[in-house]
Amino acid sequence: MERQFAIFQNGTNEIIPEDEFKNKIAKSITNNIPMKIKLGLDPSAPDIHLGHTVVLNKLKQFQENGHVIQLIIGDYTGKIGDPTGKSAARKQLTDEEVKRNAKTYFEQFSKVLDMDKVELHYNSEWLARLDFAGVIQMAAKTTVARLLERNDFAERYATNKPISLHEFFYPLMQGYDSVALECDVELGGNDQHFNLLMGRHLQEQYGKEKQVVLTVPLIEGLDGVEKMSKSKNNYIGIDEDPNQMYGKTMSIPDHLMTKYFHLVTDLALEEKMKIAHDVEAGLLHPRDAKMLLARTIVRMYHGEAAAVQAEENFKNVFQKGALPAHIPAMRWDGDKTINIIDLLVQLKLQPSKSEARKMIQNGGIRINGEKVNDIHDAVHVTDGLIIQVGKRKFVKLQAGEV
Structure with missing residues (x-):
């Protein structure tokens, strides 16, 4: 239990609550029954970069320890659009857009997870079956005051910006997903704190065992300041050319290296800790640590041979001033x-x-x-x-x- 807890705790922002999480792990081991680990996806932007892989790598750790991953495609919630961090209502997605984006997610997620062992669900499986009475019953499980505790809603309300009634249903619908699948643990970015806790709240209201919430940090991009984002052009895409991926990794600020090792690589916990210690103690030069980081990231998505070649290309171009061996x-x-x-x-x-x-x-x-x-x-x-x-x-x- 302690071994699993240490692995799962590493790289998390919060575990709510820790004692319940330890109990769930112990119960799983004692009864030889895997925990059900949930990640909800609103497939509105299907191009995956390293920032998205933070939560995927955490899911992979659960998968490697024998637990069941439940990926939920929000074909119903995706029609609303998650209002988290938004100053206006999100554009609602069509069924065709949701399915097309979901297909792209599956293809890219397979680079991190064993998709043959993942449970895939669309939340229309249970939300579409709710009649109006069921919707009213779900809405009665929380209050408007609690929903207005969300920063985005509170800010819009305070500045007289419109909040459509259907937006209030987004956290309820996401929470109801946990009720329907009886999830043990739900993962998400730390910006999803409110939505994740709603699942725990609704499970209690419906008489279910409450899930534990694990939040993972949002990782800064190549500028070292803003969170990784395609719109900010500070990202490393997992489908990028190996040379681009290696070169971009070498450009991250030194102070982010340890965070990247912990959050976006598949190295063993002991190795991550040793690298961090050796850099801090001056036993490992930051340049050499960053080259190891770049080689590891390329290896994860393109294989060992591509990683070695990308490193050689980087040395030739940036350390020896030569042209790359392969120019598009x-x-x-x-x-x-x-x-x-x-x-x-x-x-x-x-x-x-x-x-x-x-x-x-x-x-x-x-x-x-x-x-x-x-x-x-x-x-x-x-x-x-x-x-x-x-x-x-x-x-x-x-x-x-x-």
């Missing part, structure tokens, strides 16, 4: 001579002319290894021309006839 090709059928800013935007290497201008002014663009210093430079496009954007992105142009 891009077709160019435009003008033979073109302004550098127009070229970057037309190749979609920069999202806008202003961003391209800024990248050049910051010294982030090279043509055939030479830094571009003038935003007015005209580029003569030839077959095999190599453009470098930032530290990690290289493309080789295949110039066609004009």
Whole structure:
């Protein structure tokens, strides 16, 4: 029990309550009955990055210790949209959008979890069967005052921003999922604190054994400040090219290394603790620790051979100044001579002319290894021309006839 508790506790933000969690583990071991571990998914943004894998790696630990993972696709709750952290109502998803996003989730989750051993549920299985009387009964289990304790609702209420009645049902519906599946433990990010506790509350109201809540931290992205997010462009995607993944990992701030080792790698707890100790004691250089982190992350999603190759590529490019061994090709059928800013935007290497201008002014663009210093430079496009954007992105142009 203590061994399992130590594994599950590592990397968590809160366990509510700890004594009940220990009792559940002990009961599971004594009766040889696995615990049921719930993760609810509102499939509105199916592209997975390392930030999402924090909770997946925790689920994997439960799975490796013989417990049952219950993934719940919120095809009903997804039609409302989780209002957590939102200043306005979320756009409601259609059935087609939910199913398409769910399929993408399954494909990406299989890189972390053994999906053959995962219970998959859509919460329409039980929510669609509730008649209006059942909905009223569920709504009677909590109060408006309690719902307004949520920061997002409280802020919108205080500033006279509208709160639609259906949004109040989101935490109730998520909580009812735990009632329907009689979950023992529910996982989620620490921003889901209110929703997770609602499941525990409703289980008690319906006469069920209460689940334990485990929250995991939100991990900061490459900037070291904001939480990892595609919209903030500070993410590492699990489907990214091995070289990109390795290079991005090497760019994270040193102070986040230990957190990344604990939250996004599959290393044994003892090894994570030793790495943290050795870096702190000066026995392991931060650069070497970060290279181990980058190699581990690439290995987890692309295999050992790709991880070794990505490390060699990084050493050649960033430590020896060589070009990568494999540079992706891009077709160019435009003008033979073109302004550098127009070229970057037309190749979609920069999202806008202003961003391209800024990248050049910051010294982030090279043509055939030479830094571009003038935003007015005209580029003569030839077959095999190599453009470098930032530290990690290289493309080789295949110039066609004009």
